[in-house]
Amino acid sequence: MFGKKSQSIISGFILLAFAFFMSCLGVQAQTSKGPIKIGIDIEMTGVMSETSMNAKMGYDLYLEEIGYQVTGRKIKVIEYDNKTDPKISMEVAQKLVEKDKAHILCFGTNSGAAIAVRQYAERAKVPMVVVAMAGAEKVTLPPSKYAFRLTYADGQGELPLGGYAYEKLGLRKMALMGVDYVGSTGKLWSFQQGFEKAGGKIVQTILWPLGDMDLAPQFARLSSDAEGIFPFIPGDISINRLLNQYFEMGLDKKGVRLVTHWTMTADYLPIKTFKKKMLGVTSMAMYCLDFDSPENRRVTQLYYKKYGKKKMMNSDVAVGYESMKFICKALESIDGNAEDTEAFIKAMHSTKIEGLCSKSLSVDQNGNVIRDFVIRQVQEKDGVIKNVVLDVIPQTHQPPEGYTVMPGK
Amino acid sequence: MLNVAMAISQLLNGLAFGMLLFLLAAGLSLMFGLMGIVNLAHGSYFMVGAFSGLTALEATGSFLLAILVGSLSGTFLGFLTERFFLRRVYSLRHHEPILLTFALSLVLSDLSLFLWSGTPRWVQVPEYLSFTLNIAGNFYPAYRLAIILGGIIIFVAIYLFQEKTLWGAIVRAGVDDKEMATGLGINIPLVFTIVFCFGAFLAGFGGFVGSPILGVFVGLDIEIIMLALAVVIVGGIGSLPGCLVTCLFLGIADTFGKVLWPAYSSLTIYAILVMVLLVRPTGLFGKGGTN
Numbered sequence: 001m002f003g004k005k006s007q008s009i010i011s012g013f014i015l016l017a018f019a020f021f022m023s024c025l026g027v028q029a030q031t032s033k034g035p036i037k038i039g040i041d042i043e044m045t046g047v048m049s050e051t052s053m054n055a056k057m058g059y060d061l062y063l064e065e066i067g068y069q070v071t072g073r074k075i076k077v078i079e080y081d082n083k084t085d086p087k088i089s090m091e092v093a094q095k096l097v098e099k100d101k102a103h104i105l106c107f108g109t110n111s112g113a114a115i116a117v118r119q120y121a122e123r124a125k126v127p128m129v130v131v132a133m134a135g136a137e138k139v140t141l142p143p144s145k146y147a148f149r150l151t152y153a154d155g156q157g158e159l160p161l162g163g164y165a166y167e168k169l170g171l172r173k174m175a176l177m178g179v180d181y182v183g184s185t186g187k188l189w190s191f192q193q194g195f196e197k198a199g200g201k202i203v204q205t206i207l208w209p210l211g212d213m214d215l216a217p218q219f220a221r222l223s224s225d226a227e228g229i230f231p232f233i234p235g236d237i238s239i240n241r242l243l244n245q246y247f248e249m250g251l252d253k254k255g256v257r258l259v260t261h262w263t264m265t266a267d268y269l270p271i272k273t274f275k276k277k278m279l280g281v282t283s284m285a286m287y288c289l290d291f292d293s294p295e296n297r298r299v300t301q302l303y304y305k306k307y308g309k310k311k312m313m314n315s316d317v318a319v320g321y322e323s324m325k326f327i328c329k330a331l332e333s334i335d336g337n338a339e340d341t342e343a344f345i346k347a348m349h350s351t352k353i354e355g356l357c358s359k360s361l362s363v364d365q366n367g368n369v370i371r372d373f374v375i376r377q378v379q380e381k382d383g384v385i386k387n388v389v390l391d392v393i394p395q396t397h398q399p400p401e402g403y404t405v406m407p408g409k
Numbered sequence: 410m411l412n413v414a415m416a417i418s419q420l421l422n423g424l425a426f427g428m429l430l431f432l433l434a435a436g437l438s439l440m441f442g443l444m445g446i447v448n449l450a451h452g453s454y455f456m457v458g459a460f461s462g463l464t465a466l467e468a469t470g471s472f473l474l475a476i477l478v479g480s481l482s483g484t485f486l487g488f489l490t491e492r493f494f495l496r497r498v499y500s501l502r503h504h505e506p507i508l509l510t511f512a513l514s515l516v517l518s519d520l521s522l523f524l525w526s527g528t529p530r531w532v533q534v535p536e537y538l539s540f541t542l543n544i545a546g547n548f549y550p551a552y553r554l555a556i557i558l559g560g561i562i563i564f565v566a567i568y569l570f571q572e573k574t575l576w577g578a579i580v581r582a583g584v585d586d587k588e589m590a591t592g593l594g595i596n597i598p599l600v601f602t603i604v605f606c607f608g609a610f611l612a613g614f615g616g617f618v619g620s621p622i623l624g625v626f627v628g629l630d631i632e633i634i635m636l637a638l639a640v641v642i643v644g645g646i647g648s649l650p651g652c653l654v655t656c657l658f659l660g661i662a663d664t665f666g667k668v669l670w671p672a673y674s675s676l677t678i679y680a681i682l683v684m685v686l687l688v689r690p691t692g693l694f695g696k697g698g699t700n
Contacts, residue, residue, distance in 0.1 A: 180672060208667060209675045213623055213632060214426050217667040220418040220547070237529040237626050244531060244621065248550045250541035273531045 035076035036331060036338040039102025041092040041117060042132070043109050046084025047235060051316050052108040055132035058320025059106075061299070061306055062328070070328050073336035078102060082113065089113035090120060097124045103338035104129060104327065111136035111183055118147045127344055131323035132316065135183060140368040141401045148348055148367040150323040153398035154183075155190030157284040157373045158230075158261070160393040162194020164375055165228065165259045168391065169282060171195075173203045174259070175226035177218065177242075179233050180207040186404035187232045187261060193403065195230075215245045228257035231264065239264050240273055247277050259283070265378055267386055268312040275385055278378040282390070287315040288376045290388045291357040299356055318356045326353050326361060359394070368398040411668060414545040419664050421544070425553040427660025428560030429622070432615030433633060434640035435567065435652050436608025442584045442646040443604050444499070449510040450490055451612055452634030453517035454483035458613025459620040459629065460525045463532055472535040476617050483613020484606050486517070491605035496598070514630060522627045529626035532617070552621060559618065563611075564653050571649060580604060639678050643685045645695020655693060 040059075043052035056079075068075045078100045082089040089110065096102040097120075105121055105128045107114050114134040121128035127146050130139060135154040140147055165171045174195060178184040185207070192202045204223045208215070222229070229251075233242050246258065262285030264270060271278050289300065289312065299321055300313045330347040331338060338344060352362045358372035373396050376387040411419075437451045462479025466472060490513060498505045533539075534552045541548040571577035582590040583600050591597050616629075623629060636659075644655030659678050666677030685693060 206671075208671050209673075211632075211675065212667070214422070214664075216422045216425075216550075216553070216622075217419055217664045218671075220415060220422060221668060237624050237628075240529060240531050240624055244624070248534070248552065248621075250548045250550070253541075254548065269528075274533075 033073070033339065035074035036070065036104075036336060037076050037078060037100060037102045038104050038106060038327070039093075039096030039100055040077060040079040040106040040131075041082050041089055041096060041108065042079060042106075043084040044079075044081035048084045048109040050236065052132045054314060054316030055108065055320030055323075057303070057307060058317040058322075059131060059324035060320075061302055061317070062321045062324040064306070065302065066328060070331045071336040075328075082108070082110070084110055086110065086113035086116055090116055093117045093120050097121075097126050102126070103341075104344070106131045106323075106327075107134065108132040109134060111139065114139045118144060121146045125341060127341060127348070129323065129327055129348075131320055131327075133319070136186065137398065137401065137404050140366045140398060143366040145345060148363055150326050150361070150363070150369045151319050152286055152371070153368050154186040154404040155193075155399040156368075156371075156396050157286070157393075158187050158190035159194040159399055159403075160373060160396060161259065161284040161375065162191040162196070162200070162230075163198040164194075164284075164391065164393070165191075165230070165282075166195055166198035166200040168375075169228070169257065169259065171200060171228045171257060171259070173201050173225050174228045174230055175204040175206065175222055176202055177206045177222075177229055177231040179210050179212075179238070180409075181210055182405075182409065183234060184232045185406040185409045188230065189406035189409075190399060190404050191230045193399075213241075215242055216249065219245055219249045219251065222251070222256075226256060228259055230259050232261050234263075236269055239270060243270055243274055243278075247274065252277060252280075257282070262286070262315055262376075265376070265387060266314060268314055271378060271385055271387070276380075278385065279380065280378065282375065282377045283387070284393070285315055285357075285374050285376055285387070286355075286371060287318040287357050288374045288387050288389050289313055290376070290381070290386060291374060292389075293357065295354050296356040322353070322355050322358075322361060326351060329353050357392075364397060366398065370395050370397055372396070414547045415668075417545045418547045418549055419668055420661065421549055421553065421557070423661030423664035424657060425556045425622075425660070426664060427657035428556050429615055429619045430636055430640055430660055431560055431564065431653050431656035432611050432618065434637045434644075434656055435564075435649065436611040437637050438641050438644065438646055438649075438652045439580075439584075439604055440608045441641055443580065443587075444495075444601055446495065446499075446506045447510070447638070447641075448490070448608075449507060449634060450486075450513040450517060451510075451608070451637060452630035452632075453514045453521075454486050454609045454612035455616035455619075455633050456521060456625075456627070456630040457486055457517060458483040458616030459532070459623075459625040460521055460530075461613075462617030463530055463620065463625050464525075466532060475532075476614065479617030480610050480614040483616065484610040486613075487606045487609020488602065490609070491602050495605075496601075514634075518627055518630060525625075525627070527627055529624055531624055532620040534621045556618060556622075564649070568649055636678065639682050641692075643682055643692060645692020648694040651692075651694025 043049045080092040082092045105126050107117055107130045109132040111134045114130055115138045122144055130149040130151055133151050137153055140149050176188040178188050203225045206218050206221055208218055231242055233239055258281045260283050262283045265281050265283040303313045330351040333347045334343045352360050355361045357374050361371050364370055373393040374389055375391040377390050379388045381388050433455055440448050458479035461482035462475040465478035466475035498509055538552045538555055540551050542551055579595055587597055640655050644651045663677050666674040
């Protein structure tokens with residue numbers, strides 16, 4: 001009745017119709033489930049809001065790029081301000097899980113609060129993902145099935161930076177300076193491990209309480225043996241205070257080098273403030289605007305298109321973008337089936353994405369990110385004072401437990 | 410641990426910090442002595458002085474003009490506070506003036522946030538003071554030495570004004586006995602306004618001059634007012650030399666505390682405050698009364 005050609009056409013048509021029917025069923029099934037709910041417990045106000053709101057700009061950028069959907073299923077973002085208050089963070093986490101029925105709980109910056117929310121997420125059996133900063137090792141150590149951190153752990157960058165300072169920058173004797181609290185001493189101790197393992201010597205550790213208004217007395221204590229300083233202090237005001245008093249005491253002119261954490265050399269504040277004085281300051285970072293990769297160029301272009309040039313693209317935005325991309329790729333690999341927590345957790349462990357300044361981003365068995373770190377230095381390039389890439393430390397891991405706890409702290 | 414060179418450096422650090430405290434606390438102490446009012450908005454004059462001076466510096470590039478603008482903005486705020494707010498509550502004499510000035514400080518803080526945003530800013534030391542001097546083998550910033558010198562000049566000027574001029578005598582009379590001074594025909598409300606404006610002028614001046622050390626940000630007012638209140642409590646009211654000595658003493662004690670017992674250094678000033686309150690509630694140089 002039909003020729004062979006006609007039979008093939010009819011068979012193809014039937015197959016196409018079947019595929020179309022099945023995909024409609026799939027979409028209907030996804031739609032009937034409602035949207036994927038991502039609850040975000042974040043610092044919109046308070047002392048850590050700057051970092052978190054930058055990260056928010058990053059994850060909003062990614063969600064907009066994918067049209068707020070994964071494999072045809074809509075994504076609904078529910079955000080509440082935790083006001084940088086650990087107590088409110090817990091209340092927000094409970095509200096997101098118990099009232100809003102969030103499938104995934106995302107968290108912002110505050111390490112102390114992240115540790116508490118992690119315990120709650122474990123009890124509630126909801127995956128929790130840190131998308132801004134939270135350095136303390138207790139966020140992912142001891143390992144928790146439900147906790148993921150896509151940013152960094154204390155020591156992850158400081159440890160290799162210590163080795164780099166000895167081997168590549170030629171520093172032999174250094175001093176550590178910082179605030180006497182766990183978020184700072186952990187970083188100092190990690191740097192010391194890296195520096196001393198490479199053969200260097202830490203000649204002095206200077207610590208002071210949080211909230212010190214005048215740091216000149218601390219710099220006046222600095223040993224004349226120190227060829228360089230690794231300082232860390234949290235908060236934009238304190239960072240500027242420390243840098244200002246380092247310059248004011250003429251330490252840069254005396255040749256005492258500054259090797260530090262990326263927040264102390266951010267393009268949008270310290271470099272904008274101190275300009276040429278910052279030349280030569282070396283830091284490690286997850287991000288560098290100057291990093292030449294197609295992904296960095298593409299996302300930076302998207303960022304300026306959406307937000308304008310009022311605020312520079314920065315590390316926090318990059319991390320927010322990468323974190324949301326990671327979550328969405330994991331969801332994509334399970335067809336957006338966010339209700340299946342076990343499958344999502346498994347997917348998080350097998351997901352691998354390209355970062356803005358990292359060839360790949362994945363998580364280790366503890367749920368902590370494995371990523372490249374950039375060693376950058378403030379230089380004048382093309383007439384602009386900015387961070388430029390000196391080197392890349394590939395695929396850094398979170399140091400083992402206890403490695404970031406300074407003895408006696 | 411503390412060699413001679415380091416001790417000299419730390420002594421200078423203490424003196425510079427003490428001088429900044431003096432610029433802030435001298436006005437507060439005068440206001441308290443004359444009017445009996447604890448002005449919690451005084452830290453706001455310091456902060457607004459820093460912000461306005463920075464704005465002027467960015468617009469003109471002149472550090473001296475910026476100092477003038479910072480000082481005048483403090484004076485202007487002081488005038489508004491005294492003339493339009495405090496005059497209405499002088500007669501109440503209880504908690505109302507404190508609550509009023511506290512409310513004003515909150516308003517000024519939010520207004521600063523609106524005008525200058527929450528991003529912390531920094532004032533760069535002018536080129537001609539941007540160098541270090543070798544003192545006993547240690548490098549010491551010239552700007553801090555300039556603060557010490559400037560503080561001494563201001564103290565001498567105020568002291569001579571207060572002790573050697575008629576206006577100074579009027580102010581002293583007002584501090585000692587307002588009723589008697591009024592009975593002698595002195596226009597005490599006018600004296601109040603002038604002293605208040607002068608105190609605010611000093612705060613605005615200190616705010617900008619201190620900004621290369623402390624920074625410029627919303628919240629500076631709260632940080633600094635606590636120290637100023639500590640000075641007034643430890644030093645007592647009504648004595649300008651007493652205020653200076655107290656500021657220098659606290660500045661030096663705070664600095665050496667940071668060197669000798671860094672972990673507990675934030676307690677140094679407040680430990681002294683508690684001891685003074687227990688032993689001499691009128692303050693080290695107070696003129697009597699326990700109010």
